[in-house]
Amino acid sequence: MNELVKFEQYLRTHGQKMTRPRRIILKAFIETEGHLTTEDILREAKKVDPGIGQATVFRTIRLIADAGLAREALQDDGARKFEHLADHPHHDHLLCVGCGKIIEFLSPAIEKEQQKIFSQYAFLPRGHMMELLGLCPECQAKQKKGE
Amino acid sequence: MNELVKFEQYLRTHGQKMTRPRRIILKAFIETEGHLTTEDILREAKKVDPGIGQATVFRTIRLIADAGLAREALQDDGARKFEHLADHPHHDHLLCVGCGKIIEFLSPAIEKEQQKIFSQYAFLPRGHMMELLGLCPECQAKQKKGE
DNA sequence: TTGATAATGATAATCATTATCAATGAGGTA
């Protein structure tokens, strides 16, 4: 669990403390794949310590994101979602608007073009969010049947 | 004002009615450039008719989006933002994380690569959201001075 | 061990959005 070390390091260098709730929340978050709401994370964390409050989850997930161990996923609507970056190289998302399925992909060609845009406008890159929206093969089939 | 016609057509074909508030809200929205919150739109609409309620703005902006005359912009956080699509060809955004400045750009190369991703996974394209985040030249300079 | 200070959890507050509902308005029909 390399992430715990990274998180401790981040906290120390920012004058903050490692605590039991933070450890539990980080562990629950890292060990769960996918796009999680704070509620999801709270549910997992409560399995270890039911006393953990949701306010602490909100506070901690922000720290985890600031430490570079998580990024916010695009919210379709409603609650924010986060995904961890442990053993998880950079990628973008292909989302089915029918069933909500998420496919992760990486396009080196797109990444390269994005860099071109940054330099064209003399921006210092700080990341990007990209989500492709479409209808997956299954939902296309379902839609045809329905008609 | 071609958009008014399109909107009326959309409403008629969906069993809904054109009303004075809807006309005012659409006009205010189309005539204002940029990324607008419902509050922004309400402010403009109230200049024409102070009696317009915010609930109606929420309801109407959704109709406008459904009619294909607006799209939701990526929300950094907080309130949703919308931009109209009148006289406004497709584009993506380059956002400065320092000052919030938004630059619109279009990259045919990226668009083409996105189509490749769609066909690779046999998805029926329904659009995409892309936002590049970085620090603009002005904010880079400001940051250097501050140190 | 102690003491300064950050963190916690419970709860209230806030903010955007949605639901409710009585009154009004639109548009088709006689």
Next chain:
DNA sequence: TACCTCATTGATAATGATTATCATTATCAA
């Protein structure tokens, strides 16, 4: 034109996510 039906409106309450507050507790360096 007058009427009738039903969608729409605006005010307000309700909801849901997130943030602020605050007394109590925990952490960690000395």
